[in-house]
Amino acid sequence: MSPRAQVYILALILAVLGAGLTIYKSSVLGFPLMPGAYRTVWTIEAKVEFLAEGGPAKVALALPRAQRNMRVLDETFSSAGYGFNIRHDGDDYRAVWSRREVEGRQSLFYKLQTYQVAGEPLTQPLDFSTDVRKPFMGSREQEAVGQAINSIIERARVASSDIETFTSQILVQLNDSGDQDRNMVMSHYQDSSLADVALYVLSVAEVPAHRIRGLYLEDDRRRLQAEELLEVYDGSEWIAFEPRSGSPGVPANFFIWQRGGKSLLDVEGGNRSSVTFSVIANDVPARTVAKKMTSREKDALVDFSIYSLPIEQQSIFKLILLVPVGALVVVFLRVIVGLRTSGTFMPVLLAIAFIETQLVTGLAIFLLVVALGLWVRFYLSRLNLLLVARITAVVVTVVILMGAISVISYKLGIEQALMVTFFPMIILAWTIERMSILWEEDGPDEVLIQGAGSLIVAVLAYWLMTNRYIEHWTFNFPELLLVLLGAVLVLGNYTGYRFSELLRFRQLVR
Incomplete structure (x- = not known):
């Protein structure tokens, strides 16, 4: 295989690998491709209150399970003076507080932070029982209510084609206040919720069903009671229904707290217990959310990355990761355009200095230091010094010039000029030496061409390196390097004419 073919294959492998890792971090881990992206993080607090009877007390609160459309970022339990543990019992996930002796009004808190993601609202399948206990109606009053329920069921069966549409028809009738059968059923179960009545009717129809408890995510809500949905088994999967509308599916802003018929709260050793919820929304940078989520899951791509470094080192690498972008500008302008520069990657170092000093101030400082340094260099050349001593003298002169510029600018109130120290002294000294030799060998025209080329490359590299999208991609997706x-490998394999050569030989083309 020829070296050219190897270069193209290697470049393709690198591009596919970098793009694939970037897509994975964006689509799976949630890192935003665009800067300035925010996610709405919902903070939900459950407050358990009860009146302790003076002896031992035990409180069990159902906790939310993992959901595809919701990701839990953080959980906090507040239980001063109480013992605490989390109990797993099959699909049941409960927080348990306990204390040997307690009396009076008690308050316990559970807080979580979650955010919504695209995906299925429920995780399938769950191991719920599909057995149905058909209720027995023995008294005359119950027989009358039973006839009304059977009438509702029969009408729903006629107007439906499967379990899903049958359940929708049941709920539509239970919400129809003009229906006599419905009114009889609701008056008999007037102390029950609509979800309770619907579950009772579905059990008479021998349809497996249970309740879902949860909350509608709306900003700045306090002392909320858990809302209820229904979930019905159609023979192959569980389908959720909103009881009041009868429409299938979980509402987009509904956070599922508990699935199944078990109690939401159990209290032993106390009475007058209740659980209320508060919800508040905060807009958080999407990158912060992704980092917090991946740190919990210990994803290797993030755990062994720049994010694992201390903040101080991260800020350093944020600048270092921009250097390859400037280097790509140099390669393109030298190989494809044919622009001549003073040194190969000196323009990249200048661009980094411009980032710290701002472009106009940096250009002014650079031109001033180089001009004065060249004047000193020409004077030193008359003294017939050796090369090492001459360059050292230029370095010392550059340091003196930097100090003088800083002091004078400070006295004049020009704070930006104080950033002159960000210019690399050795590079400036070598630039002055190189330009002076070039002046002697090829004349001032070549010095102006290479100096102007260096500044053009540095300015273009500066514009790219300070672009908010480039900064975002290089730091958050270093795989793009x-x-x-x-x-760069493909550009390094280019052997055609440069643009400058096409302009130079345009007369021959004609």
């Missing part, structure tokens, strides 16, 4: 490396 593999794509950049592939592009």
Whole structure:
């Protein structure tokens, strides 16, 4: 295989690997591709209150399970003076507080942070029983109510084709206040919720069903009671229904707290117990949410990445990761355009200095230091010094010039010029030495061409390196540097004419 073919294959592998890792981090781990993206994080607090009887007390609160459309970022339990543990019993997930002796009004808290993601509202399948206990109606009053229920069931069967449409018809009739059968049933179970009545009717129809408890996510809500949905088994899967509308599916802003018929709260050793909920929304940067989520799950791509470094080192790497972008600009302008520069990657170092000093201030400082340094260099050349001593003298002169510029700018109130120290002294000294030799060998025209080329490359690299999208991608998706490396390999394999050569030989083309 020829070296050219190997270069293209290697570049393709690098590009595919870098793009694949970037897509994985964005689509699976949730890192935003665009800067400035925010996610709405919902903070839900459950407050359990009860009146302790003076002896031992035990409180069990059902906790939410994992859901595909909701990701839990953090959980906090507040239980001063109480013992605490989390109990798993099959599909039941409960927080248990206990205390040997307690009296009076008690308050316990559970808080979680969650955010919504695209996906299925429920995780399938769950191991719920599909057995149905058909209720017995013995008294005359119950027989009359039973006839009304049977009438509702028969009408629903006629107007439906399967379990899903049958359940919808049942709920539609139970919400129809003009229906006599419905009114009889609701008056008999007037102390029950609509979901309770619907579950009773479905049990008479021998349809497996249970309740779902949860909350509608709405900002700044306090002392909420758990809302109820129904879930019905159609023979192959569980289908959720909103009781008041009769429509299938979980509402988009509904957070499922508990699925199944078990109690939401159990209290032993106390009475007058209740659980209320408060909900508040906060807009959080999407990158912060993704980092918090992946740190909990210990994803290797993030756990062994720049994010695992201390903040101080992260800020350093944020600048370092921009260097390959500037290097790509240099490769393109030198290989494809044919722009001549003073040194190979000196423009990239200048671009980094411009980032710290701002472009206009940096250009002014650079031109001033180089001009004064060249003047000193020409004077030193008359003294017939050795090369090492001459360059050292130029370095010392550059340091003196930097100090003088800083002091004078401070006295004049020009704070941006104080950033002159970000210019690399050795690079400036070598630039001055190189330009002076070039002046002697090729004349001032070549010095102006290479100096102007260096500044053009530095300015273009600065504009790219300070672009908010480039900054976001290089820091949050460093895998894209593999794509950049592939592009550099392809550019390095280019052997055609440069744009400058096409302009130079345009007369011959004509």
